[in-house]
Amino acid sequence: MELEIEEHLTRFLGMLDTAFRRRGEDGLPERLRQAVREAPRHRFVHRFRADRDRPAEDFDAEPQRHLAAVYSDRVLAHLGPDDAALDSTNSQPSYVLWLLHRLGLEPGHRAIEIGSGSGWLAAVMGRLVGGDGHVVGVEILGDLARRSRDDLASLGSANVAIVEGDGAAGHATAAPYDRAVVTAAVWDLPAALFEQIAVGGRLLLPIALAGGAGRDCHVAVLRREGDRFRALEAVPGRFVRFTGPGQERGVERRRLEELPFWPGIGATPTSHRPLPLGARDPARFGGAAYAFRLFLGQTEPGFTAFDDGAGEELSTAPFGLVDAAAESVAICRPGVLIGYGPPEAVRRLDAACRRWAALGMPGPAAFDLEVVRAEQAPQPGRGVWVERRGASALVWRLTLTVPPPRAGRRKTIRDRPHPAGPGTGITPPAP
Known part of the structure; x- marks a missing residue:
């Protein structure tokens, strides 16, 4: 069994290395490679479904049979005792680890993961922050919280604690945090995060898009600057939706x-x-x-x-x-x-x-993004748009400037590189 696990783990690390290179990195960083090796994924998988239409699987009953699925670059859905899918997944490893790499966890950091699910990512984070650091995972599903707590204990992850509760409240006891991860698509930023993340600290936040059914989102790395967060970078992504008061808006599409x-x-x-x-x-x-x-x-x-x-x-x-x-x-x-x-x-x-x-057909990369408290949002103006989302607001500032067309010339964008992608030859519709 140990030999089989080692073979699958080695293959898995190779997959991750390839995926990181495809994203423009120089392969899987050594610190992250070692953290994944020391927090093997199979230790946090029990009843799961690899695909929506596949039957329920039980890793504990037949571990050797399921090692290939566990050590693949795919999402695993957590299942409850009745085999119903829980509102939590074991995310695609290469994607979530690449996001974690963007966050920049260092030895000694205090970190929080909101929506810790199986506890696997918290275990990896615990390895990255080392013995002088500390990780808190907050999980609202009681069964998952208890199971992940047991799995972390069996792995000897003494610097990782799992708290059962609503992630919107964070965990004030161990604050302030140098790094924070939210693993669900948020419509309205929980107010507690404005208080519990240290100034200069970073937050990995999937921001739900309007009409995105709660899953489509900008996944932003934000840095706290005074009383607000500023995006350092953002990529498209899909996450399960963040639930709770204030999170309903923008979740559903309209018929x-x-x-x-x-x-x-x-x-x-x-x-x-x-x-x-x-x-x-x-x-x-x-x-x-x-x-x-x-x-x-x-x-x-x-x-x-x-x-x-x-x-x-x-x-x-x-x-x-x-x-x-x-x-x-x-x-x-x-x-x-x-x-x-x-x-x-x-x-x-x-x-x-x-x-x-x-404006040059700007895409997401053409905007600076700030997340602020709603009462601190500026007034919209030239090149500034404000999305009020309840207790928080998104402030988008266009950073790309396009000179106005010459008089009498139709505003046609043709074959011009821009953040949305290659030129499209689109002509704006007539009035």
Whole structure:
């Protein structure tokens, strides 16, 4: 058994090394490699499902049979006693370890993981901070918290403590923290994190996107600067949603049938025209459409992502604007813009697309992001957009400046590199 584990672990470390190189790193860092070796993943896996449609698996009953699945670069869903999936997963190893690498854990750090799940990542973090450091994991699911506590004890991880409770409250007893990890997509930043992370400390935070069904998010590395957090970098990601008060907004997509005025306008579209965004692939939105969707979510209060049964991914979900006062709807689908009711929503979407194109079609990388308390949010202004999300607010500042076009020249962005991806030849829609 030990020989088999060593073979699978060696293969696993090779997978991680390859995945890190694909992300532009010089392979798996040695400190992280050693931490993964000292906190083997199989010690934290019990009842699980490797894929949504696969049967439940029991590692403890047949460990040798499941070693290949455990030491693969895939998500494992935790199961309860009745084999129902828990609202927690053992995340894709290469991705979550790469994010952890971006956070910069050092020996002696005090760290907290909110949503510690199986305890595996907390164990890895414990190895990285060493004997002079300390890690607290907070897990709201009692069965998982107790099981992970036992697994950590059997591994001898004396510098890692698992606390059963609501992660929104953090864990004030061991604060302040030099590093913090949240392993669920957050809509509204829990107020406790403004207090419990040290000035200069870093927070790894998946930020749920509007209409992203709670899973699609920006995963940002934030640094606390005074009374706010500033993003050092961010990448797209998908995480289970963070639950609790204040986290409901932005989780679900809307069905058109749920709009109270839909029966009066939904029988026949009032406008239907080609939309260059996503036109190349009828089943998906391309990089430019993805960037415009995020821009629309940041800048337009009426932004809506629609649920038409096509799935949860942003690449397939239709989106647009709802103007409830005018009883007007504009829907973007790959290659087409459809309007229902009066033209107000379509006009607003056209205007937003022209603004976005005039700014250079910025994607997420073109914005600086701050997370602040809601009462400290600045007023929106030129190049500044504010998303109020309850107790917190996201402040987006455009860092990319584009000179205005010459007089009489149409604002057309063509073959120009920009943060959304390669040139797309998109022309803003006419008024």
